[in-house]
Amino acid sequence: MSDKKYDFGLVGLGVMGRNFILNVSDNNFTAFGHDTDQEKVDALIEEGGNAQKVNASTDLKTFVDALSVPRKIMLLVPAGKIVDIVIESLIPHLDKGDIIIDGGNSFYTDTDRRDAYLEEKGIHFFGAGVSGGAKGARKGPSIMPGGDAEAYKVVQPIFEAVSAKYKGEPCVAYMGRKSAGNYVKMVHNGIEYGLMQLTSEIYDLLKKAGGLTNEELHKTYAEWNEGRLQSFLVEITADIFTEKDDKGEGDLVDKILDKAKQKGTGKWTSQNAMDLGIPVPSIDIAVSMREISALKDERIIADELYGKPTPEAIDKAELIKLAEEALYFAYIVTYAQGLHQLTDASKEYDYGCDIAVIAKIWRAGCIIRAALLADITDAYNDNPELKNLLLAPAFVEKVTSTVDSARNLVAYAAKSGIPVPGLSNSLTYFDAYTSSRLPLNLIQAQRDYFGSHTYERLDMEGIFHTEWEAE
Numbered sequence: 001m002s003d004k005k006y007d008f009g010l011v012g013l014g015v016m017g018r019n020f021i022l023n024v025s026d027n028n029f030t031a032f033g034h035d036t037d038q039e040k041v042d043a044l045i046e047e048g049g050n051a052q053k054v055n056a057s058t059d060l061k062t063f064v065d066a067l068s069v070p071r072k073i074m075l076l077v078p079a080g081k082i083v084d085i086v087i088e089s090l091i092p093h094l095d096k097g098d099i100i101i102d103g104g105n106s107f108y109t110d111t112d113r114r115d116a117y118l119e120e121k122g123i124h125f126f127g128a129g130v131s132g133g134a135k136g137a138r139k140g141p142s143i144m145p146g147g148d149a150e151a152y153k154v155v156q157p158i159f160e161a162v163s164a165k166y167k168g169e170p171c172v173a174y175m176g177r178k179s180a181g182n183y184v185k186m187v188h189n190g191i192e193y194g195l196m197q198l199t200s201e202i203y204d205l206l207k208k209a210g211g212l213t214n215e216e217l218h219k220t221y222a223e224w225n226e227g228r229l230q231s232f233l234v235e236i237t238a239d240i241f242t243e244k245d246d247k248g249e250g251d252l253v254d255k256i257l258d259k260a261k262q263k264g265t266g267k268w269t270s271q272n273a274m275d276l277g278i279p280v281p282s283i284d285i286a287v288s289m290r291e292i293s294a295l296k297d298e299r300i301i302a303d304e305l306y307g308k309p310t311p312e313a314i315d316k317a318e319l320i321k322l323a324e325e326a327l328y329f330a331y332i333v334t335y336a337q338g339l340h341q342l343t344d345a346s347k348e349y350d351y352g353c354d355i356a357v358i359a360k361i362w363r364a365g366c367i368i369r370a371a372l373l374a375d376i377t378d379a380y381n382d383n384p385e386l387k388n389l390l391l392a393p394a395f396v397e398k399v400t401s402t403v404d405s406a407r408n409l410v411a412y413a414a415k416s417g418i419p420v421p422g423l424s425n426s427l428t429y430f431d432a433y434t435s436s437r438l439p440l441n442l443i444q445a446q447r448d449y450f451g452s453h454t455y456e457r458l459d460m461e462g463i464f465h466t467e468w469e470a471e
């Protein structure tokens, strides 16, 4: 190894880390990796092809000594305890002023804790969510750094070089103070859960009610991806229907067990939205559906017990039209909920997020990238104080022109016994959010009736209580 020090260090050479470090090297920054697994280290050195540009070691001291100061060390290891273990093992080798960046899907309060801990030791630390999966990490992810702004500035040229570009603009920007980077990535994933659930429900309807073959499903999603639904998730969905089973006959998608796993970010988004008092039912139900999916054995028994109505006959072309409109509507409503959560969280946690900037860096590179995000960015640029995307004038026509299809499809699916909980939750959220009068007056009356919880009135100021019990 030459004496020349490397620009960037990366711990964790798995799916994300291996690709990210190669991306750094492609962008003319020298990089050194570390992983406990010798095979991953060897594989990186081989793939990198030039040890002067990208090198790696299983030995932590060799890794740290190879880096130029201040050291810029990104962690892409599994979230949770491992991040703490890696930080502890790094500390004895680091100097004051060195920078650790957590690029994983860490829980945001862990980031605040680690930041405070490392600050005491004179080491900079910040969280930077990364999205785009393996391909994104390799070719250009969306990166969401937050926290220590001075430390971010040191890493900024590298992140800007490796990030995805939207019309030449890097899909990375400072998200806000403290754990804003990991928080924004968490909500990104919550939205991702919602969009994935919706996309799969529509597939279910097209297949069960419309009888579309995988070839037709491919064509349908591919066509949608040419229009206003253009997005990474619609694009990969179209691709998935073309994949043949390499272990048997037929298409791979039909052989995959219908149980979806989860690592936590969707659930955390939902849990935190509850804590903040912000409704995100399209995300909540997506988490619940992964839980219901896990109950496969019980679902099989219940299916036999209860059966399902035969789907009513529906014209295929009409169904596809309804599905496109309903999906577009529900995508908008799902982004609206996630961004509403970010707006409130930014105030509650003093992040200082700019929602337009968040939407802007999601336009390319990340899993939830979509043509819609350009319109969303414009809406928040037009009104940075926008409380909810549904209140943006530019979105009124997009929603009013598609909501009826969502209504028709939810009604059709209900009669046919095909579950569309993401779509119906999105519609119900929309109907509730756009109702000037909800029946919650009755809930207040009930609370006051049984628990003297008091209520407010429409026609006069003050707090009231009634002795409700009939004589």
Ligand SMILES: NC(=O)C1=CN([C@@H]2O[C@H](COP(=O)(O)OP(=O)(O)OC[C@H]3O[C@@H](n4cnc5c(N)ncnc54)[C@H](OP(=O)(O)O)[C@@H]3O)[C@@H](O)[C@H]2O)C=CC1
Pocket: 011, 012, 013, 014, 015, 016, 017, 034, 035, 036, 037, 040, 076, 077, 078, 079, 082, 085, 086, 103, 104, 105, 106, 130, 131, 132, 133, 134, 263
């Ligand atoms: N996969 C994805 O699409 C995305 C993942 N993320 C997040 O990025 C992070 C990394 O994910 P991903 O790359 O998928 O995970 P992987 O499990 O593929 O990679 C993690 C790597 O870290 C290594 N590792 C574990 N412990 C240590 C340690 N103490 N010291 C050094 N290396 C260690 C692992 O080695 P070993 O396997 O031997 O334990 C493995 O090579 C996670 O927080 C994840 O949630 C974010 C965006 C997308």
Ligand SMILES: O=C(CO)[C@H](O)[C@H](O)COP(=O)(O)O
Pocket: 105, 130, 131, 132, 133, 189, 192, 261, 262, 263, 264, 265, 266, 367
């Ligand atoms: O962060 C990601 C994408 O943005 C990761 O792929 C994450 O693992 C997805 O979440 P889950 O595994 O819970 O589906």
